[in-house]
Amino acid sequence: MSMQGAQTAEWFNRARAALVNGVSSGFRYLGDKDTLVISRGEGGHVYDMDGKRYVDFQCAWGPIILGHADPFVTDAVVAAARQGTTFAMTQQREVEAAEAVLAAVKWADKIRFTNTGTEATMHALRLARGWAGRDLVLKFEGHYHGTHDQLLFTTAGAPPAHLGSRLRPIPYQASSGIPDAIRTYVRTLPFNDIEAVDDFFDDHGHEIAAVIVEPMAGNAFGIPPEPGFLETLRARCSEYYAVLIFDEVKTGFRLSLGGAVETFGVVPDIATYAKALGNGFPVAAIALAADLVEGWKLGGIAQAGTYSGNGVATAAAIATIDRLEKTDAFQRIEKVGTALIEGLEGVLAEFGVEGMVLGHPGMFSVYLGEGRPTEYRDIADHNARLYTAVVEGMIGRGVMPCVDAREPWFTCAAHTMEDVHLTLEVFAESLRESLARAGTLPSHLDEPD
Numbered sequence: 124m125s126m127q128g129a130q131t132a133e134w135f136n137r138a139r140a141a142l143v144n145g146v147s148s149g150f151r152y153l154g155d156k157d158t159l160v161i162s163r164g165e166g167g168h169v170y171d172m173d174g175k176r177y178v179d180f181q182c183a184w185g186p187i188i189l190g191h192a193d194p195f196v197t198d199a200v201v202a203a204a205r206q207g208t209t210f211a212m213t214q215q216r217e218v219e220a221a222e223a224v225l226a227a228v229k230w231a232d233k234i235r236f237t238n239t240g241t242e243a244t245m246h247a248l249r250l251a252r253g254w255a256g257r258d259l260v261l262k263f264e265g266h267y268h269g270t271h272d273q274l275l276f277t278t279a280g281a282p283p284a285h286l287g288s289r290l291r292p293i294p295y296q297a298s299s300g301i302p303d304a305i306r307t308y309v310r311t312l313p314f315n316d317i318e319a320v321d322d323f324f325d326d327h328g329h330e331i332a333a334v335i336v337e338p339m340a341g342n343a344f345g346i347p348p349e350p351g352f353l354e355t356l357r358a359r360c361s362e363y364y365a366v367l368i369f370d371e372v373k374t375g376f377r378l379s380l381g382g383a384v385e386t387f388g389v390v391p392d393i394a395t396y397a398k399a400l401g402n403g404f405p406v407a408a409i410a411l412a413a414d415l416v417e418g419w420k421l422g423g424i425a426q427a428g429t430y431s432g433n434g435v436a437t438a439a440a441i442a443t444i445d446r447l448e449k450t451d452a453f454q455r456i457e458k459v460g461t462a463l464i465e466g467l468e469g470v471l472a473e474f475g476v477e478g479m480v481l482g483h484p485g486m487f488s489v490y491l492g493e494g495r496p497t498e499y500r501d502i503a504d505h506n507a508r509l510y511t512a513v514v515e516g517m518i519g520r521g522v523m524p525c526v527d528a529r530e531p532w533f534t535c536a537a538h539t540m541e542d543v544h545l546t547l548e549v550f551a552e553s554l555r556e557s558l559a560r561a562g563t564l565p566s567h568l569d570e571p572d
């Protein structure tokens with residue numbers, strides 16, 4: 124059954140005629156009949172070309188933290204656009220935005236802006252390699268750091284059966300077109316495996332330029348760090364003068380104003396921010412501890428970008444941080460997210476479905492499987508078929524998480540308790556329908572209440 128209404132289908136045909144597969148980002152293509160075309164977003168909702176409203180838990184894959192078209196951010200951006208957007212010089216809003224980021228990300232000494240998360244991690248890695256004078260990078264299975272060649276290995280699409288031994292994993296290349304030589308400089312390990320990290324550092328500590336990690340696995344069910352894991356990375360990187368990079372593209376300005384560093388209390392050498400920093404406008408930042416600043420300050424390690432720090436993006440960042448700081452945005456996210464997490468787990472229990480909700484009120488995933496996963500390999504046997512069936516049923520009923528179970532649900536300050544009640548009702552209905560269709564609905568639940 125198609126997800127598209129008549130107008131949406133017509134627009135998607137137009138989209139396919141002009142854009143490859145009808146999208147501007149490969150991840151957005153869900154098939155010719157199921158990829159939606161959106162006309163507008165407002166608060167916690169989006170509307171397709173047929174005017175159908177959806178409670179939006181994709182939040183653009185994370186950037187929307189205040190709500191779509193937040194009036195305060197929009198006004199700031201309009202005012203900025205009227206004064207010219209980008210110059211070949213530092214501009215006022217860029218300075219103000221950098222000060223605002225540093226006030227939120229208190230551990231950092233300096234930042235530089237980029238436009239996307241991909242650019243931010245690419246530059247962070249080059250800086251780390253240039254600073255350390257080494258080439259090897261360690262990343263974690265199921266973690267995603269953008270589309271550049273350097274880190275596109277063992278992301279959330281990698282088949283767990285092809286990852287090799289836990290202590291000596293095989294990096295799984297996620298795309299054609301990446302030169303074989305790049306794999307030589309990448310090592311992967313299971314997230315949260317302290318023993319594997321220790322073993323790896325014992326053998327290769329002096330070769331490692333950088334360890335990059337999503338402090339909470341924002342592209343693999345929102346799996347949180349186990350106690351001691353981030354601390355181990357910190358200690359081992361310090362011991363071997365390797366650079367610890369937290370990729371906070373999803374967690375930054377979302378778990379809290381200070382991101383995962385504030386939430387988990389471990390401080391990296393570099394962190395990358397994007398998404399929620401601009402509430403939907405393309406702005407990203409690379410934050411540096413004082414030692415790392417020298418790397419760029421002395422020159423010789425290239426970092427540049429024509430649009431980096433532009434007036435529109437930095438106006439959005441200033442306005443977003445202002446609202447996050449001065450309003451009850453985080454309390455609202457906490458309230459709505461907690462109610463959803465508890466409610467979703469309640470529905471799973473009611474229907475006798477094995478699973479749990481993982482993550483944080485601002486970013487969590489519904490995991491349908493056995494036990495509590497702590498790393499990517501644990502999720503190999505999750506019930507993707509049931510999850511997708513349930514979410515397709517939800518989208519049909521006007522509530523939109525991502526159809527991919529590994530991608531978290533994102534909440535924003537504009538979601539309401541009314542959205543929560545609707546979502547829980549729709550989740551229960553869709554779960555009932557999917558279980559009934561699969562012939563696994565418990566007999567005592569076979570009539571709607």
Ligand SMILES: Cc1ncc(COP(=O)(O)O)c(C=O)c1O
Binds near residue numbers: 240268
């Ligand atoms: C943790 C993480 N890092 C980097 C990126 C890349 O960001 P962008 O899509 O802005 O290039 C993403 C995107 O989802 C991400 O989740």
